[in-house]
Amino acid sequence: xxxxxxxxxxxxxxxxxxxxxxxxxxxxxxxxxxxxxxxxxxxxxxxxxxxxxxxxxxxxxxxxxxxxxxxxxxxxxxxxxxxxxxxxxxxxxxxxxxxxxxxxxxxxxxxxxxxxxxxxxxxxxxxxxxxxxxxxxxxxxxxxxxxxxxxxxxxxxxxxxxxxxxxxxxxxxxxxxxxxxxxxxxxxxxxxxxxxxxxxxxxxxxxxxxxxxxxxxxxxxxxxxxxxxxxxxxxxxxxxxxxxxxxxxxxxxxxxxxxxxxxxxxxxxxxxxxxxxxxxxxxxxxxxxxxxxxxxxxxxxxxxxxxxxxxxxxxxxxxxxxxxxxxxxxxxxxxxxxxxxxxxxxxxxxxxxxxxxxxxxxxxxxxxxxxxxxxxxxxxxxxxxxxxxxxxxxxxxxxxxxxxxxxxxxxxxxxxxxxxxxxxxxxxxxxxxxxxxxxxxxxxxxxxxxxxxxxxxxxxxxxxxxxxxxxxxxxxxxxxxxxxxxxxxxxxxxxxxxxxxxxxxxxxxxxxxxxxxxxxxxxxxxxxxxxxxxxxxxxxxxxxxxxxxxxxxxxxxxxxxxxxxxxxxxxxxxxxxxxxxxxxxxxxxxxxxxxxxxxxxxxxxxxxxxxxxxxxxxxxxxxxxxxxxxxxxxxxxxxxxxxxxxxxxxxxxxxxxxxxxxxxxxxxxxxxxxxxxxxxxxxxxxxxxxxxxxxxxxxxxxxxxxxxxxxxxxxxxxxxxxxxxxxxxxxxxxxxxxxxxxxxxxxxxxxxxxxxxxxxxxxxxxxxxxxxxxxxxxxxxxxxxxxxxxxxxxxxxxxxxxxxxxxxxxxxxxxxxxxxxxxxxxxxxxxxxxxxxxxxxxxxxxxxxxxxxxxxxxxxxxxxxxxxxxxxxxxxxxx
Amino acid sequence: xxxxxxxxxxxxxxxxxxxxxxxxxxxxxxxxxxxxxxxxxxxxxxxxxxxxxxxxxxxxxxxxxxxxxxxxxxxxxxxxxxxxxxxxxxxxxxxxxxxxxxxxxxxxxxxx
Numbered sequence: 001x002x003x004x005x006x007x008x009x010x011x012x013x014x015x016x017x018x019x020x021x022x023x024x025x026x027x028x029x030x031x032x033x034x035x036x037x038x039x040x041x042x043x044x045x046x047x048x049x050x051x052x053x054x055x056x057x058x059x060x061x062x063x064x065x066x067x068x069x070x071x072x073x074x075x076x077x078x079x080x081x082x083x084x085x086x087x088x089x090x091x092x093x094x095x096x097x098x099x100x101x102x103x104x105x106x107x108x109x110x111x112x113x114x115x116x117x118x119x120x121x122x123x124x125x126x127x128x129x130x131x132x133x134x135x136x137x138x139x140x141x142x143x144x145x146x147x148x149x150x151x152x153x154x155x156x157x158x159x160x161x162x163x164x165x166x167x168x169x170x171x172x173x174x175x176x177x178x179x180x181x182x183x184x185x186x187x188x189x190x191x192x193x194x195x196x197x198x199x200x201x202x203x204x205x206x207x208x209x210x211x212x213x214x215x216x217x218x219x220x221x222x223x224x225x226x227x228x229x230x231x232x233x234x235x236x237x238x239x240x241x242x243x244x245x246x247x248x249x250x251x252x253x254x255x256x257x258x259x260x261x262x263x264x265x266x267x268x269x270x271x272x273x274x275x276x277x278x279x280x281x282x283x284x285x286x287x288x289x290x291x292x293x294x295x296x297x298x299x300x301x302x303x304x305x306x307x308x309x310x311x312x313x314x315x316x317x318x319x320x321x322x323x324x325x326x327x328x329x330x331x332x333x334x335x336x337x338x339x340x341x342x343x344x345x346x347x348x349x350x351x352x353x354x355x356x357x358x359x360x361x362x363x364x365x366x367x368x369x370x371x372x373x374x375x376x377x378x379x380x381x382x383x384x385x386x387x388x389x390x391x392x393x394x395x396x397x398x399x400x401x402x403x404x405x406x407x408x409x410x411x412x413x414x415x416x417x418x419x420x421x422x423x424x425x426x427x428x429x430x431x432x433x434x435x436x437x438x439x440x441x442x443x444x445x446x447x448x449x450x451x452x453x454x455x456x457x458x459x460x461x462x463x464x465x466x467x468x469x470x471x472x473x474x475x476x477x478x479x480x481x482x483x484x485x486x487x488x489x490x491x492x493x494x495x496x497x498x499x500x501x502x503x504x505x506x507x508x509x510x511x512x513x514x515x516x517x518x519x520x521x522x523x524x525x526x527x528x529x530x531x532x533x534x535x536x537x538x539x540x541x542x543x544x545x546x547x548x549x550x551x552x553x554x555x556x557x558x559x560x561x562x563x564x565x566x567x568x569x570x571x572x573x574x575x576x577x578x579x580x581x582x583x584x585x586x587x588x589x590x591x592x593x594x595x596x597x598x599x600x601x602x603x604x605x606x607x608x609x610x611x612x613x614x615x616x617x618x619x620x621x622x623x624x625x626x627x628x629x630x631x632x633x634x635x636x637x638x639x640x641x642x643x644x645x646x647x648x649x650x651x652x653x654x655x656x657x658x659x660x661x662x663x664x665x666x667x668x669x670x671x672x673x674x675x676x677x678x679x680x681x682x683x684x685x686x687x688x689x690x691x692x693x694x695x696x697x698x699x700x701x702x703x704x705x706x707x708x709x710x711x712x713x714x715x716x717x718x719x720x721x722x723x724x725x726x727x728x729x730x731x732x733x734x735x736x737x738x739x740x741x742x743x744x745x746x747x748x749x750x751x752x753x754x755x756x757x758x759x760x761x762x763x764x765x766x767x768x769x770x771x772x773x774x775x776x777x778x779x780x781x782x783x784x785x786x787x788x789x790x791x792x793x794x795x796x797x798x799x800x801x802x803x804x805x806x807x808x809x810x811x812x813x814x815x816x817x818x819x820x821x822x823x824x825x826x827x828x829x830x831x832x833x834x835x836x837x838x839x840x841x842x843x844x845x846x847x848x849x850x851x852x853x854x855x856x857x858x859x860x861x862x863x864x865x866x867x868x869x870x871x872x873x874x875x876x877x878x879x
Numbered sequence: 880x881x882x883x884x885x886x887x888x889x890x891x892x893x894x895x896x897x898x899x900x901x902x903x904x905x906x907x908x909x910x911x912x913x914x915x916x917x918x919x920x921x922x923x924x925x926x927x928x929x930x931x932x933x934x935x936x937x938x939x940x941x942x943x944x945x946x947x948x949x950x951x952x953x954x955x956x957x958x959x960x961x962x963x964x965x966x967x968x969x970x971x972x973x974x975x976x977x978x979x980x981x982x983x984x985x986x987x988x989x990x991x
Contacts, residue, residue: 545890545893589912593936602925
């Protein structure tokens with residue numbers, strides 16, 4: 001007999017769920033709870049044990065607790081039942097429970113129960129906070145109403161007289177703990193519908209607060225007692241029903257009580273609810289956007305009403321006495337502090353002074369005090385006053401700049417501005433990204449929240465001592481002169497994400513241009529904001545996709561960014577954007593790559609001539625010129641690619657004809673070790689040798705050796721490395737003595753270079769030919785030979801400078817010494833002026849590292865000095 | 880079966896992935912790691928303060944293949960990840976005892 005009741009319950013539930021899936025079960029939660037009520041009433045009536053107890057005069061009541069008590073029965077919510085006795089629990093209770101619950105368990109319906117007397121129930125409530133909250137939501141199902149009534153009356157009386165402060169304290173602590181556990185950003189990607197920020201618990205807690213301290217019984221009472229405005233109540237209703245519906249679908253899909261909306265399930269849930277794809281957005285993106293906005297509302301209303309409900313009321317007895325509403329004035333007339341919250345001193349002031357709509361947020365941020373619920377309502381009501389002339393008003397722009405700089409972690413004024421509609425009023429373009437979701441595991445926040453978080457992260461860089469890992473950023477932050485530019489860029493960097501497009505940076509930059517222009521910014525400021533937004537992904541991309549140990553990467557960045565100030569801002573924007581995106585975008589790994597790139601680019605901008613505006617211009621001009629001159633022989637795209645891969649240093653210092661000469665050689669190089677071309681300079685006794693060869697250690701010293709071997713004196717020389725393992729060199733040498741057989745001489749030299757490349761010892765015989773002494777003209781005071789090895793000038797190379805007097809074989813002596821010491825010459829600039837020479841070499845170890853080991857440095861220095869000839873001043877001939 | 884673990888420079892990942900795809904290797908596990916070998920860390924100075932970069936960011940690729948293909952995979956990674964400079968990384972080859980596909984319970988080289 002009893003089994004039948006359970007069977008009926010199961011049948012009815014099945015039908016109800018089916019209606020839910022067809023979207024025809026608006027009151028699902030309530031109906032679902034009623035089905036259980038019907039079951040318990042039915043069983044209670046039929047149970048012989050219940051009859052026996054009634055006969056024996058033992059009163060018993062069935063009480064629904066928790067969610068069941070609130071009639072919020074989702075598809076797989078569990079049932080929480082209290083079997084209540086008056087003074088003692090009879091032996092028959094066991095059998096009674098069996099009658100009640102076994103049939104349910106047989107159908108695998110999760111049912112929790114407790115058997116308690118009134119006294120036990122009360123005692124346990126004061127001891128265990130979770131039992132207390134279930135009892136707040138208690139609801140009578142059937143049995144003896146009197147004992148239920150007695151329990152609840154005593155419960156409420158003891159609560160307000162003895163346990164109120166303690167219970168409120170527990171409730172606040174519980175809320176804080178829940179928010180700290182579920183406030184983690186992973187819960188944004190996969191929201192927890194019940195316990196997460198803005199989850200149902202936020203609403204439950206609110207009701208608990210309200211029930212503890214006021215006469216609120218049901219949700220509607222929140223409106224009735226004036227806690228919520230009519231509109232807010234309607235939004236609350238719609239938010240709750242959306243979340244409940246989502247929860248129902250989630251339960252249905254997982255087949256169990258599951259409250260975390262896992263990433264993999266979101267598409268399916270969205271589909272069940274009926275979200276469809278439209279104009280480039282997936283249904284799931286619209287769904288998640290809506291869910292976030294509903295949960296955000298619950299979160300906000302929880303924070304707001306909690307403050308409101310919990311306003312100090314020391315004792316309920318004094319309730320009749322009117323609350324003291326002492327208000328303190330603030331810096332701004334028309335805005336006051338009442339009960340630690342900001343309010344307008346009078347509502348009529350707002351339409352007369354619309355600027356107050358922003359000033360109240362400025363004060364809120366400055367004093368770190370929230371707006372009262374009334375103030376929020378007023379702001380919301382009057383947000384229509386924010387029109388175009390309001391937006392262009394300088395004092396309003398100034399106020400907004402302040403608000404931007406006051407937006408901090410845990411107290412973000414911008415969020416409240418967004419919630420009240422003023423932010424969208426001020427920047428209408430912002431509306432397009434509100435609650436815009438990108439469905440992937442990377443972006444945890446809707447675009448609007450992400451933007452606001454970015455601003456908040458930037459402001460976090462202000463504090464220097466708070467967080468050690470931020471100390472580096474605060475140093476960089478200090479160096480930024482115009483902080484409002486960075487803050488605006490942070491707020492608007494994703495403004496182009498409204499429409500699905502691969503180029504949100506470009507699009508956003510143009511939208512932002514309109515916004516900051518409207519705010520009356522100077523053109524240089526506008527250009528900075530536009531630049532930052534357009535390039536906000538540039539550093540992150542470069543850091544992970546280019547070789548950071550290559551000088552060219554840093555020069556490339558420096559060239560694009562152009563100024564130290566812009567680099568600082570772009571770097572902090574990149575960091576803030578990544579941190580605000582979520583843990584997938586920001587970790588120590590990306591952090592160290594980015595910092596490395598930043599420091600190297602900074603160094604290039606500060607110390608190098610390679611990325612100055614003038615240098616960039618001149619390089620661009622040269623490239624265009626070459627492409628234009630060579631458009632017949634070369635494919636334009638290919639030539640451009642080759643030129644782009646050449647080092648900035650080379651392009652800057654080598655004249656166009658030489659570059660074209662090198663390109664021609666490179667084209668014909670094939671498998672050969674090197675190619676050279678000798679040109680006679682007009683009206684000059686100098687031969688110019690352009691060389692293109694395989695970049696192997698020692699190549700440069702072998703070139704110098706072969707010229708020395710053939711007594712071709714080197715007047716000047718430059719050496720460069722091209723990224724693709726090619727060396728590009730230029731030598732200016734004096735022609736051979738024998739002009740008649742000059743060509744033969746060059747052919748001989750070419751052969752000898754080939755030999756030297758194949759046989760590493762081929763040029764060793766030259767050592768004997770290096771002079772032992774340099775004789776200086778009489779009367780000269782010799783400046784001693786000097787070698788300077790520097791690791792500060794360049795981030796990428798060790799720079800060796802050699803000061804000495806010219807002698808035959810000088811370049812070979814130095815470069816061969818370097819080669820034998822395992823030093824690789826990357827760039828060389830050699831010029832002889834009169835007799836004193838300064839040769840400069842940019843070198844790395846063969847491992848491609850800087851040479852910074854002190855003993856190694858010393859070793860190289862000594863080796864060069866030892867191989868240089870001694871200086872001797874010629875004695876004046878006796879007259 | 881062999882497991883190939885390669886530690887490479889981050890910016891080489893796309894190239895390596897592409898090259899492996901070309902020889903028919905489509906599955907791999909990627910981890911962002913930090914470490915150092917012969918290429919020691921370095922110091923950076925900014926506004927007078929020193930920042931020591933002691934661990935260098937790298938990418939670790941893990942691939943399990945039939946033992947006959949291991950050499951080919953190693954060669955491909957080697958060729959692609961090479962910049963000729965220090966810090967290009969290392970490749971390790973380890974024996975693998977068993978592989979199981981979780982969904983079906985299949986075992987052995989078929990699941991690769």
